[in-house]
Amino acid sequence: MLTPVTPRSWYLIGKSKDFKVGKIKQITIHNHEFIITRQTTGTVVAWSNRCPHMGADLSRGKIHNDELVCPFHAWRFNDKGECTHIPADPESLGCNRKLKTYPIYEMFGLVFLNNSRKPNFDLPFFDDLKEKMLIAGKPFKIQQDAAWYVVSANAFDVSHFIHVHNRIPLKDPEIEEIGDYGKRIKHYYRIKPSNVIADKILGTLFGREGTLEYTVYGSNYILAKSSFGRFTNHMIIVLQPEADGKSTSTIALVTDVTGNSFATKLAKRILLSFQSFFTKRFFEAEAKEILGVKVNHNSLHSSDSVLKDYLDYVDRVLGLQGSHA
C-alpha cells in the first residue's frame, strides 16, 4: 500500500456563498494552501497561496480590478496566474513568473477544486441527475482517525454492513470499474429491525429492502446513492487526507427540484436538512467504529476479498495520478 499522499483529485471546498467578489479565502488541502476568490464576472478562481516572486503569503494580499495583488512587493496576477504589473518596474509588461492556478467547478451552490492543474478526470456526477435542476444541503464535515483510503474503502468492506449498519445482504454485491479512475459497488440488502430512528422511518415509509450504489473516483471522491422504494438519497462524499494519517470527509446531499413549485422546493429543502441531520449522525457513529483502523493486505482475511480488490484499485489509481506536487 502506498503511504498516504494527497490524491490529485476533486475536493469539495464549500458553498457558493462562501466565495464573494473581491474577498480572498484561503483553504488548505493536506499541506497545500490555495486562495480562492470570485471575479466580478461571477467566476470562482483558485491560485496557489505562494507568490512566485519570493513566496509571500498571498492570502494577506488584496483584489484590485479582479487581479490579485501580493502583499509584499505588490506584483499583480490575473485569473490565469500571469503577472501583469510590477510596481518597482512599471514599464515592464509583467514578468515570466506565473502564479499557479487550479481548476474550479461550481454547480448548484457547491464549489469544487482540483488540486492538479490538469485534472485526470472531469468532476464526476450522478448519471440520473445530469441536466436536472438541483439543490444541495449544507455540506458538513466529519473528522476521522483513519486514512482517507480506509474511509473510502468502507462500502467495499462487505462484512461490516451486518454488524455496524444492521444491513443483511440479499445477494452478492455487484462491482464494476468505471473508466481509469472509478470503482463502483452496488449492495442489495434488507434492514434488520433495530432501534435506529432513521432505519425505522425508512422501513415504515418505504419498506425494508434497498440498494446502495457507491462509486469512488480517484480514491477520494464518492458518489453514493441509497434507494428504498420511491425514496432515493444522493450524497457526495469527498475525503481529504490530514496530518498523522487522519482524514476529513466533507459531505453534501443533493436533490432534484426540476419543475417543482416554490412550495415543493421549500418542502424538499426542509427534507434535505432532515436527511443531512440523520446522515451526519450516521457518519459520526461510523467515525467511532473506524477510529484508528488500519487496512493493509497482510491483515486481511480471505473473506475480505472485495476489500483487497479495492486496495489494489487505490494503489493503481495513486500510481496513475501520482501525488500532488
Ligand code: FES
Ligand atoms: S513576494 Fe510577492 S511580489 Fe514579491
Ligand SMILES: [Fe+2]
Ligand atoms: Fe459503513
